[in-house]
Amino acid sequence: MCESGKKAVVIGAGPAGLTAAMELKKRTSVKPVIFEATDEIGGISKTVNYKGNRMDIGGHRFFSKNEAVTRWWNEVMQRDRGGDREMLVRDRVSRIFFLRKFFDYPITLSCETFKNMGLRNTVCSGLDYLKARLFPCKEASLEDFYINRFGKRLYKLFFEDYTAKVWGKHPSCLGADWGSQRVKGVSVTAVVKDFIQKKLGKKRSAKEVETSLIEEFCYPKYGPGQLWECVADDAAACGVELHKGHLVKRVYLKENRVESVGVVCPDGQIKKVDCDYLLSSMPIKELVAAMEGPVPQRVRDIASELPYRDFITVGLLVDKLKIKAKDGAGLIPDTWIYIQERDVRIGRLQIFNNWSPYLVADKENTVWLGLEYFCDEDDELWNMEKDEFVCMAVGELVKIGMIEKSAVLDAHHVKVKKAYPAYFGAYYELGEVREFLDTIENLFCIGRNGQHRYNNMDHSMLTAMEAVKNIEKGVVDKENVWSVNTESEYHEAKSK
Numbered sequence: 082m083c084e085s086g087k088k089a090v091v092i093g094a095g096p097a098g099l100t101a102a103m104e105l106k107k108r109t110s111v112k113p114v115i116f117e118a119t120d121e122i123g124g125i126s127k128t129v130n131y132k133g134n135r136m137d138i139g140g141h142r143f144f145s146k147n148e149a150v151t152r153w154w155n156e157v158m159q160r161d162r163g164g165d166r167e168m169l170v171r172d173r174v175s176r177i178f179f180l181r182k183f184f185d186y187p188i189t190l191s192c193e194t195f196k197n198m199g200l201r202n203t204v205c206s207g208l209d210y211l212k213a214r215l216f217p218c219k220e221a222s223l224e225d226f227y228i229n230r231f232g233k234r235l236y237k238l239f240f241e242d243y244t245a246k247v248w249g250k251h252p253s254c255l256g257a258d259w260g261s262q263r264v265k266g267v268s269v270t271a272v273v274k275d276f277i278q279k280k281l282g283k284k285r286s287a288k289e290v291e292t293s294l295i296e297e298f299c300y301p302k303y304g305p306g307q308l309w310e311c312v313a314d315d316a317a318a319c320g321v322e323l324h325k326g327h328l329v330k331r332v333y334l335k336e337n338r339v340e341s342v343g344v345v346c347p348d349g350q351i352k353k354v355d356c357d358y359l360l361s362s363m364p365i366k367e368l369v370a371a372m373e374g375p376v377p378q379r380v381r382d383i384a385s386e387l388p389y390r391d392f393i394t395v396g397l398l399v400d401k402l403k404i405k406a407k408d409g410a411g412l413i414p415d416t417w418i419y420i421q422e423r424d425v426r427i428g429r430l431q432i433f434n435n436w437s438p439y440l441v442a443d444k445e446n447t448v449w450l451g452l453e454y455f456c457d458e459d460d461e462l463w464n465m466e467k468d469e470f471v472c473m474a475v476g477e478l479v480k481i482g483m484i485e486k487s488a489v490l491d492a493h494h495v496k497v498k499k500a501y502p503a504y505f506g507a508y509y510e511l512g513e514v515r516e517f518l519d520t521i522e523n524l525f526c527i528g529r530n531g532q533h534r535y536n537n538m539d540h541s542m543l544t545a546m547e548a549v550k551n552i553e554k555g556v557v558d559k560e561n562v563w564s565v566n567t568e569s570e571y572h573e574a575k576s577k
C-alpha cells in the first residue's frame with residue numbers, strides 16, 4: 082500500500098519520535114527525517130551525565146503490559162553495536178516518608194503500617210474505607226476518586242498533600258481523570274488482592290499487575306537515555322536522518338494537509354522542509370501555535386491555554402545518608418521515596434545507586450540522589466537561582482533527617498519544562514482541538530505532550546507504532562492512535 086519516494090518529518094527525538102522513525106524504516110519505504118530541538122536524545126526520558134554521575138529525570142521504570150514494546154526494548158539492548166548495552170532487572174523498593182517514618186508504597190497490610198499509623202488512625206481508616214465502599218460519592222473530582230477507593234482518612238493522610246505538591250492544586254480542583262491515568266486500578270481492594278495473592282504464592286502476568294504495584298522492572302545499565310541513544314545510533318546506522326538543534330517553528334497547512342514545516346537551524350536560519358507526513362511529538366499547545374493556515378480561532382484559543390506542570394530536579398552527591406537501612410548498616414534499599422512531609426516542598430527523592438550502580442561514578446564511597454520538585458514555569462521555584470535552589474533543597478533534606486549538611490560533595494540542577502501535561506482548565510476542551518487536528522489527513526499526534534496525555538514511554542511508543550501502521554495501510558482515521566492508554570478496563574471499572 083505504501084508508496085516509495087515519500088518523506089515523513091518526525092518532530093522530536095524522544096521515545097515517540099525515535100520509535101516512529103524506526104518503525105517507518107522497518108515497515109514502509111517512507112523516508113523519516115527527525116528534527117530535535119535540543120542537542121540531546123531521549124526527550125524527558127534522557128539521562129543527564131554530570132561529571133560521570135548519571136541522572137534520570139524522574140526515574141524511568143521500563144515496564145509494559147504490551148509484549149511488543151517489551152520485545153522492542155530488549156531487542157535494542159541485545160543488539161551488539163557497542164555502547165555496553167545491558168538491560169538490568171531491578172527490584173522496586175519505593176516507600177512513603179511521612180511523620181518522619183517509612184510507609185510502604187502503595188500501602189500494604191503489614192504490621193509496620195499499622196504500627197506507624199497507630200491504633201486510632203488504623204481503626205478510623207478501616208471504618209472510613211467501609212463507609213466509602215458502602216456509600217460511594219459521585220466522582221466529580223480527584224478527591225472523590227481517592228475517597229471512593231481509599232476512604233477519607235487514608236486519602237487525607239496519603240494523597241491530599243502530595244497531590245497538591247505535584248499539581249499545585251487541591252485534589253478537589255482536579256478532574257478524576259488524573260487518578261485514572263496515574264494510579265489506575267490501585268485501591269484498597271487492589272492492595273488486599275495483591276496481599277492475598279502474594280501470601281498464596283501466586284505469580285501473575287504483567288497484564289494482571291496494576292502499574293503502580295509493579296515490583297520488578299527493567300532498567301538500562303546507564304539509565305533510560307542509554308536505550309534512546311542506542312536507538313538513535315541504530316537509526317543512523319539504517320539511514321534515518323536525525324537533526325539535533327533543529328526546532329520546528331512553523332507547520333504550513335494547505336487545505337486538509339500539512340505541506341511543509343519551517344525549521345530553525347542551529348545557525349538561526351529558517352529552512353522550509355516539504356513532507357508527505359508529519360508525526361509530531363511536540364506539545365499540542367506549541368503545534369497549534371506553529372500552524373500557518375486555516376485554524377479556527379476557538380482551536381487556537383483552547384490550545385494556547387493547555388496547562389502543564391514543570392519539574393526541577395537536583396542531583397546531589399553525598400558521602401553518606403544519615404538515615405540508615407534497618408540493619409543499621411549500608412544504604413537504604415529504596416529506588417525512590419515519596420516525601421509526604423508537609424513542612425518541605427520536595428516531592429520525591431531518588432537514590433540513583435539503587436536504580437543502577439553504573440549511574441554513579443564512585444558507587445563505593447558516594448550516594449547520588451535526585452531531589453524532585455514540581456513547579457510551574459515562571460513561579461518562585463522556577464525562577465530561583467541555581468545556588469539558592471540547591472541551598473534550599475539541601476536544607477530540606479537536612480530538616481527531614483535524610484542527610485547531614487557536611488555530607489554534601491557536589492550538586493547539579495536541571496529544569497524540565499512541560500514534564501506533565503495537566504488535566505484541568507482548557508484540558509476539558511481538548512476534544513475540540515483533537516477534532517480539528519484529525520481533519521489534517523497526513524498529521525499524526527504522538528507521544529505524551531504530543532497528545533496531551535499522561536503517557537508513559539510504552540504508551541508514547543505505541544502511539545507512534547499505531548501511526549506508522551496507518552501510514553503503511555493508507556488509513557487516515559486516527560482513532561487507533563488516540564486510543565492508546567485509554568484503558569478499557571478502567572472505563573469498565575468506573576461504570577460498575
Ligand SMILES: Cc1cc2nc3c(=O)[nH]c(=O)nc-3n(C[C@H](O)[C@H](O)[C@H](O)COP(=O)(O)OP(=O)(O)OC[C@H]3O[C@@H](n4cnc5c(N)ncnc54)[C@H](O)[C@@H]3O)c2cc1C
Nearest residue numbers: 093095096097118124125139141142329363528529537538
Ligand atoms: C518525572 C517523570 C517520571 C517518569 N517516569 C516514567 C517511568 O517510570 N516509566 C515510563 O515509561 N515513563 C515515565 N515517564 C514518562 C516518559 O518520560 C514519557 O512518556 C516519554 O519521555 C514521552 O516521550 P515523547 O517522545 O512523547 O516525549 P518527550 O520525551 O517529551 O520528547 C519530545 C521531544 O521532542 C522535542 N521537541 C519538542 N518540541 C519540538 C519542536 N518544536 N521541534 C523539534 N523538537 C521538539 C523535545 O525536545 C523532546 O526531545 C516519566 C516522566 C516524568 C516527567
